Amino acid sequence: MKITKIPGLGRFGIFIDDVDFTTMSDDQWLEIGQLHLQNLVTIIRDCNMPWETQPDWCEKFGPRRSGVRYHMEKKYGQQWNWLFKEAQANNPIISELDRERIQAIAKVQYQTPGGKSFMKVSGAKDEHGNALGMFAEGELLWHSNESGTLTFTPGVALLGVQNMIGSATGFITTTDYYENVSNAFRSELDEMILLHRFIPGAINPGLRADQDEIMHANMCPEDDTEIPMTILSPGGIKGLHYSINTAYSIKGMSKESSDEIFAMINKELFVDKYIYDHWYQSDHDLCLFDNSITLHRRLGDIKERVCHRVPHDYTKLHSNFWQPYSQPDVADQFEKEILYYVDLCKVRGYRMPDGSLS
Numbered sequence: 001m002k003i004t005k006i007p008g009l010g011r012f013g014i015f016i017d018d019v020d021f022t023t024m025s026d027d028q029w030l031e032i033g034q035l036h037l038q039n040l041v042t043i044i045r046d047c048n049m050p051w052e053t054q055p056d057w058c059e060k061f062g063p064r065r066s067g068v069r070y071h072m073e074k075k076y077g078q079q080w081n082w083l084f085k086e087a088q089a090n091n092p093i094i095s096e097l098d099r100e101r102i103q104a105i106a107k108v109q110y111q112t113p114g115g116k117s118f119m120k121v122s123g124a125k126d127e128h129g130n131a132l133g134m135f136a137e138g139e140l141l142w143h144s145n146e147s148g149t150l151t152f153t154p155g156v157a158l159l160g161v162q163n164m165i166g167s168a169t170g171f172i173t174t175t176d177y178y179e180n181v182s183n184a185f186r187s188e189l190d191e192m193i194l195l196h197r198f199i200p201g202a203i204n205p206g207l208r209a210d211q212d213e214i215m216h217a218n219m220c221p222e223d224d225t226e227i228p229m230t231i232l233s234p235g236g237i238k239g240l241h242y243s244i245n246t247a248y249s250i251k252g253m254s255k256e257s258s259d260e261i262f263a264m265i266n267k268e269l270f271v272d273k274y275i276y277d278h279w280y281q282s283d284h285d286l287c288l289f290d291n292s293i294t295l296h297r298r299l300g301d302i303k304e305r306v307c308h309r310v311p312h313d314y315t316k317l318h319s320n321f322w323q324p325y326s327q328p329d330v331a332d333q334f335e336k337e338i339l340y341y342v343d344l345c346k347v348r349g350y351r352m353p354d355g356s357l358s
Contacts (some may be wrong), residue, residue: 001028006041008276010176015029021049026060033061033317037235040290041171043278047286051161052331055116055310058157062294062313063349064116065153067146068105068217070341072098080345101217104210106135110308119309123302133306134211135204140298142172142270143203146292147243148196148220150227150330151337154234154322156296158287160280160307170277174240174293177269178230186246189240189325192229193251196220202245220246231292231324232303234314239293241324242269292324315351322351 006013014035036042049057055064069080076083076094087094087102094102094211107130111117122133131137146152158169178186198220200212229250231241244266249258275297278287289296289312315322325331342350343357350358 001032003035004049006043006276008273009041009171009173010274012039012173012175013171014039014043016044017046019044019049021053021057029057029060030317033314036288037233037314037317038237039191040173040175040235040237041276042288044286044288046282046356047284049159049284049286051159051197051308052112052114054157054159055112055118056114057347058155058310058312061088061155061317062315063347064310064312065244065347066191066311066345067149067151067153067221068101068214070151070345071149071217071221072102073183073344074340092155097213098217100210101213104214107131108211108214120306121309122306124163124304124306131211134214134309135298135302136211138204138302139300140204140296141202141245141296142170142243142295143219143245144241144243144295146291147241148198148216148222148225148246150225152291153313154290154292154324155312155314156289156291157310157312158289158307159310160283160285162283162306163304164280164283164285164307164308166280167275167302167305168279168300169287170275170297170299171289172295173274173290174242174269174274174295175237176274177240177265181268190230193226193330194229194247195249195251196225196227196244196246197223197248198246199248204280210239219243224248226330228325228327228330230326232322232326233290233292233294233324234318234322237288237293240265240269241293243295248278313350316349316357318320318351320351320355321353 001019002017004015072083087099108120109117110120120133121135123136125131198216229240232238249255323331325334352358
């Protein structure tokens with residue numbers, strides 16, 4: 001196993017080469033997981049991980065997570081499999097909008113032979129011209145997933161499957177910027193609470209309406225959700241939870257004043273020294289990336305590209321409960337909601353506040 005530094009991304013990000021998943025032990029994989037927690041972005045180049053096993057490998061870090069599933073189960077008091085089936089049958093118990101969202105998810109959600117779900121991200125189409133995956137057209141602007149959700153999923157594993165060459169996945173970590181601002185402004189950032197709203201087309205301008213609704217359900221299902229600007233990543237690294245696709249305003253400030261601060265941050269944050277765009281040289285790279293204080297984007301030709309996306313937790317890499325928030329009231333709310341999430345969605349392998357695994 002060879003480890004080298006990714007150019008850009010400030011002091012974060014690593015490439016890993018010469019990894020063989022046919023002989024990979026659990027201990028070796030967990031060692032990679034610990035390295036990843038401290039580097040935020042880990043790219044395993046020319047990876048021979050079979051796509052059918054991707055969810056299994058991710059679950060060794062922590063359970064797979066889905067914010068959409070959680071919000072739907074919470075809203076209707078029914079398990080996801082029931083909601084999935086009834087939405088396909090147009091059961092009026094589920095609202096028309098939610099049926100449309102679930103039906104759109106059904107078109108891009110797939111299962112491994114072992115029955116574990118993942119989402120296909122692809123520009124490829126079937127013989128009828130229907131997209132086979134999410135984000136089937138165009139470039140994606142800077143974003144993080146579930147950005148307007150207090151219990152957001154902290155990690156993503158994106159596995160290249162075919163036709164990746166000619167496209168790029170870009171990353172930007174926020175910690176170096178956060179540490180380089182003045183002490184006074186850093187203190188302001190630490191006190192900021194962002195109000196999040198879903199903004200149509202803010203990730204993928206011109207996105208099809210059905211897929212935009214998936215993003216609405218995934219990114220920010222409830223307007224004006226309050227989330228602190230600065231949080232701790234699962235690896236204990238402090239940075240900004242600042243996904244510009246849903247960050248609408250700053251609590252206690254006017255929209256105009258909020259936009260002025262956002263414009264100043266954007267000018268200083270989105271610069272070359274903090275950015276790395278990974279232009280694929282292999283169809284089978286595995287990108288592991290933090291989803292708490294790291295943003296990602298997509299560039300290039302994705303017409304026939306196929307990759308598989310698994311959102312997941314890192315709790316099996318921890319010895320203690322991960323608490324991203326420092327404000328006592330927000331921390332308490334997070335703990336209550338995450339425990340309800342674990343119970344409602346029957347999550348197994350989540351690190352509980354007492355240190356045990358669910």
